[in-house]
Amino acid sequence: MTITALAGGVGGSKLLVGLQNALVPGELTAVVNTADDATMYGVHVSPDVDIVTYWLCGLADTERGWGLRDDTFNVVAGFARLGQEVWFSLGDADLATCLFRTQRMADGVSLSAVTDEVRRALGVETRIMPMSDDAVRTRVVTEDGRTLEFQEYFVKEHQEPAVKEVRFAGIGDAKPAPGVIEAIRDADRVILCPSNPVVSLGPILMLSGVRDALREHNDVIAVSPIVRGRAVKGPADKMLHVLGAEVSASGVAGLYRDFCTTFVVDETDIEEAALIEQLGMKTVALDTIMRDLPASDRLARSLLEL
Amino acid sequence: MTITALAGGVGGSKLLVGLQNALVPGELTAVVNTADDATMYGVHVSPDVDIVTYWLCGLADTERGWGLRDDTFNVVAGFARLGQEVWFSLGDADLATCLFRTQRMADGVSLSAVTDEVRRALGVETRIMPMSDDAVRTRVVTEDGRTLEFQEYFVKEHQEPAVKEVRFAGIGDAKPAPGVIEAIRDADRVILCPSNPVVSLGPILMLSGVRDALREHNDVIAVSPIVRGRAVKGPADKMLHVLGAEVSASGVAGLYRDFCTTFVVDETDIEEAALIEQLGMKTVALDTIMRDLPASDRLARSLLEL
Secondary structure: OOEEEEEOOHHHHHHHHHHHHHOOOOOEEEEEOOOOOEEEOOEEEOHHHHHHHHHHHOOEOOOOOOOEOOOOOHHHHHHHHOOOOOOOOOOHHHHHHHHHHHHHHHOOOOHHHHHHHHHHHOOOOOEEEEOEOOOOEEEEEEOOOOEEEHHHHHHHOOOOOOEEEEEEEOOOOOOEOOOHHHHHHHOOEEEEOOOOOOOOHHHHHHOOOHHHHHHHOOOEEEEOOEEOOEEOOOOHHHOHHHHOOOOOHHHHHHHOOOOOOEEEEEHHHHHHHHHHHOOOOEEEEEOOOOOOHHHHHHHHHHHHHO | OOEEEEEOOHHHHHHHHHHHHHOOOOOEEEEEOOOOOEEEOOEEEOHHHHHHHHHHHOOEOOOOOOOEOOOOOHHHHHHHHOOOOOOOOOOHHHHHHHHHHHHHHHOOOOHHHHHHHHHHHOOOOOEEEEOEOOOOEEEEEEOOOOEEEHHHHHHHOOOOOOEEEEEEEOOOOOOEOOOHHHHHHHOOEEEEOOOOOOOOHHHHHHOOOHHHHHHHOOOEEEEOOEEOOEEOOOOHHHOHHHHOOOOOHHHHHHHOOOOOOEEEEEHHHHHHHHHHHOOOOEEEEEOOOOOOHHHHHHHHHHHHHO
16 A cells, blocks of 8 residues: 655654554655755754654654764764854764755755655665755744744744744745655555644645645545644644644644545544534544554554554 | 964974963964865865864864864764765864854855864964965875875875875965965064975965065974984875985975075984085974974974074
8 A cells, every 4th residue: 555644753753654664665655844944054954854764764863853863962062162053953973964965965966866865875665755856944923023944933942932924935936846746646545644734744735736636635644733732742733823723633624624535633532523524524533642663553554444 | 482383284283282382372373284175075174274273272182183082973974874985084073163164165254264263262372374265185196197186195095005296286376375474474483393395384385475485584494204214194205205305304404495494303313414404504403203292392492492
């Protein structure tokens, strides 16, 4: 069964690991958000793409969520010693990936091609596609009137400022990366991981042709990233209002109602099922909290059995 | 007493540390070779400039000679994991310096300006000037007919191939960095460190105006890098023939005869003194082997007392 999964960072990675474990090599494709990419310390960081890659090759620091296990942080410490601001933490081996990407892209290689080089070098059998080879950059407009780069909001300001608006610079001109539309269209099933609907899946869905391809697909499952009215991880619950959505599983379901055929809520949110069914989607309640790898495996297998 | 010292890597650094210890802050200026600069892992490495800077700030790995004490090597390990060739070792904090330099230069800052930023950030009171802001690149032509980049010869091939010729790409168009000529002209005394006469001091001396400024100076001391017919460190003894020089203290003295007023040989080479005096230089025999920091201090004080 071929699966194409749309994903952001940690929540997406956990489900992708479960799906990869449950499927035959080659059956899984991940389309990953790149709108939180940035240039840090002169290198192109692609946080979601790297998190997904590291989780899928088994080298991720699963405690921290991002970066590589047993990494050191001496490049960033070196920058600090040179008097530079270092609010963005980046491990040394992790930086090697970013530096390699930066070099390859300076040589004219596309982000999707270098992403494929990295995942192959690390032995990942799942295809990993950045959503676009074109630069899309998330900007967060705060209630106090500032426009922050996404990593400034997310890392430097710890997701604390109240969010008024989220913009995606470049989204109008960005094309899906080569193969993204086909990966959606040709998959037996498309799965939207429990990633942030605003800043992770949002930009993927805004790319021209993506939403149309999903609408034309007859098997699209989305897993709610909101459980008991809270984001399982990250700031989704502080952002959903910018899309006019309620902070609830059904609020998220409403965002996907035009293409989602099955919506998965956490079993603790089963009382929302009837409401979501009214939006025209089949609704299933599962244990969606991926507290460890066996839990990811169980959720993945359940999604494949639907 | 103001001193301007011309230097390469480790041998130069050891003497510079002694000179810095003996002088008042601000009295010492180092003009450092940049012809062995290269791009590695996408960053601008400037080995001699960084070695000098790290020794002068007290952070150098003095056992290894280059790089920073207690550094890790996870960026390079990360590159290896991505299937890349990694014959050039570079520590993580050391790479931070290179990455910072690369970024600043991409922003239009000159090599000499960023070198000054780095040494100030690291608390070095000695002025450190790269010999030029223009790219000069040493190429080694081997007896077996290959043309190697300097770091390929020096690091990858361990200085093993027989050297037929040494070229300095860009040397014809390169100007001394701002302040270099003045630093030579205005110093009370100029000291040529016991650095490689071919690939370290050679390119500095070939920059337009440098040799003339030295000829016009009446107090130029050179310390022999050759002791008992061998290079104290590095491949100088395998290279001197390309300049037509004998591998001896007097062979090196001959290369500097047009500007050097005092030549310092190691005390074990005292029998060469008469020969060197015949070249028209005062000759002094000292213990030039800087086996530890006290030895560097002693040599530096002796040079200042001449």
